[in-house]
Amino acid sequence: MIFASTPPISPSKTRSPGTPLSPARRSTTTLGGSQKRGPLVSIPQFYFPTQSSSNAGQGSDLATRDFLQRVEAAYKTDGGAAGLGQKAFVKMMQEVCELPSMVAYSLFKRLTGCEAGEEEGAAVPRDTFTKFWTGRGLVTAPPPRRAFESLRPDGQDYLAFPDFWPMMECVLRYHPGLEFLAETQEFQRKYAETVIHRIFYSLNKCGSGRLSFREFRSGELMDALYALDRENDINKILKFFSYEHFYVIYCKFWELDQDHDFLLDKTDLAHYSNCALSYVIVDRIFEEAPRKFKAGTPPGKMCYEDFVWFILSEEDKTTDTALTYWFRCVDLDGDGVIRPREMLYFYEEQLRRLEGWNQEPVQFEDLLCQLHDMLSPAKEGAFTLRDLKRTKPQSGLFFSSLFSLHKFVGFENRDPFAQRAEAAEFTGLSDWDKFAKIEYFRLASEDDQQDTAGGAMDTDEQI
Numbered sequence: 001m002i003f004a005s006t007p008p009i010s011p012s013k014t015r016s017p018g019t020p021l022s023p024a025r026r027s028t029t030t031l032g033g034s035q036k037r038g039p040l041v042s043i044p045q046f047y048f049p050t051q052s053s054s055n056a057g058q059g060s061d062l063a064t065r066d067f068l069q070r071v072e073a074a075y076k077t078d079g080g081a082a083g084l085g086q087k088a089f090v091k092m093m094q095e096v097c098e099l100p101s102m103v104a105y106s107l108f109k110r111l112t113g114c115e116a117g118e119e120e121g122a123a124v125p126r127d128t129f130t131k132f133w134t135g136r137g138l139v140t141a142p143p144p145r146r147a148f149e150s151l152r153p154d155g156q157d158y159l160a161f162p163d164f165w166p167m168m169e170c171v172l173r174y175h176p177g178l179e180f181l182a183e184t185q186e187f188q189r190k191y192a193e194t195v196i197h198r199i200f201y202s203l204n205k206c207g208s209g210r211l212s213f214r215e216f217r218s219g220e221l222m223d224a225l226y227a228l229d230r231e232n233d234i235n236k237i238l239k240f241f242s243y244e245h246f247y248v249i250y251c252k253f254w255e256l257d258q259d260h261d262f263l264l265d266k267t268d269l270a271h272y273s274n275c276a277l278s279y280v281i282v283d284r285i286f287e288e289a290p291r292k293f294k295a296g297t298p299p300g301k302m303c304y305e306d307f308v309w310f311i312l313s314e315e316d317k318t319t320d321t322a323l324t325y326w327f328r329c330v331d332l333d334g335d336g337v338i339r340p341r342e343m344l345y346f347y348e349e350q351l352r353r354l355e356g357w358n359q360e361p362v363q364f365e366d367l368l369c370q371l372h373d374m375l376s377p378a379k380e381g382a383f384t385l386r387d388l389k390r391t392k393p394q395s396g397l398f399f400s401s402l403f404s405l406h407k408f409v410g411f412e413n414r415d416p417f418a419q420r421a422e423a424a425e426f427t428g429l430s431d432w433d434k435f436a437k438i439e440y441f442r443l444a445s446e447d448d449q450q451d452t453a454g455g456a457m458d459t460d461e462q463i
Helices: 058-078 086-095 101-112 126-135 143-151 161-174 176-181 185-203 213-218 221-230 243-256 266-270 279-286 304-315 320-330 340-356 364-375 385-390 395-403 405-412 416-425 431-462
Strands: 024-029 035-041
Touching: 058 086, 058 126, 086 101, 101 126, 101 143, 101 161, 101 221, 143 161, 143 213, 143 221, 161 176, 161 185, 176 185, 176 243, 185 213, 185 221, 185 243, 185 304, 243 304, 243 431, 266 279, 279 320, 279 340, 279 395, 304 320, 304 431, 320 340, 320 385, 320 395, 340 364, 340 395, 340 405, 364 395, 385 395, 395 405
Parallel strands: none
Antiparallel strands: 024 035
16 A cells, blocks of 8 residues: 555666796706706786786876876866866766766766755866876776775775765766656655665675675676666666665555654564564564664664665575575574574474465475475585575575465465466566566556545545
């Protein structure tokens, strides 16, 4: 059901070389024990531990000169007396620096110090830009490093949650697919929060809240940022930025949050997906087994950020982050191994619920054999996180069978023909993408029905 305080439906309802090392010498030992020296072999140096990529050899010097010449040309062609305005600066960053436009917009705000709405008269002087760019060694750096450094504040070597806000403000302001949100500041902020939470969920797998460059470059964020420049339909960018995905997450949270204080307790979360989860797993989530809840959250409560981590983990158990999330929940003694006694602790409630549904119960011994055959752990009767990550996507069933009733029953009663039809319909989509697509259609349909019913009542009153 859609409430008055849920966000609006998306308009599109369908959804280089250096000096060589010292020569290496080969030696052989003779039968008498003396060493016989072989010919000298020169091995070129391939690792420069104390040099930045922008200063490593003559090739880098040439690249630096070429880059500065292109920057100079851009300033001469499009720049005014004060420097490059916003439009010209973003154009240069895309063409010369190969940066996504949304990162370029946020860098413009950073170098000019202007606030939202003040960009019209602002400009970036050439010296200001070159000092920033060369000072961070970005002339010959790859695009991911350039983007990371453009967002990274001075004095820290990682990105935190607030460091993405300037970029998200630019996404909301300049992407055509989000124009319909212009008048709803509250949902703009919630959309931006959700996108950033999803970025950290996917890339910062340890949950530290500090995104390193290695994590930044290893994910799919850069591809998604470039897609923002190519695609006007925000919902086609499934990684991180889809508005429809945000809509599903937010509405799911809103439906559970009965008092609308933006906090969930155990009773609220137990109602997720028509009470699909067992009470024992809900207890484990609130014991902060998967990850520490956000600082400042009242005891026994779950905030929106933690709910984002929960729903992404529940609806797509094939990701490393989801497997780690649920592994920590089920690993009761925290020794890094899930054993049959821990599995039985969770399955006992699942078994009672199956009987209450008049489903033919699967005895624990039979389930244990099935899971063992499916996952083939390195050691019999001991499931490690490595075992589960090695056997994706089957490992998702391991957890669903222990505490997620609907998913377990759905697997037990699966229809091979329906599965093939579903696979054809959702080709190329992740489990999360499929869930979000189905849920968005359901939520949008309910919203349309409410609008139709409301219009009919207004007509009756007029008559």
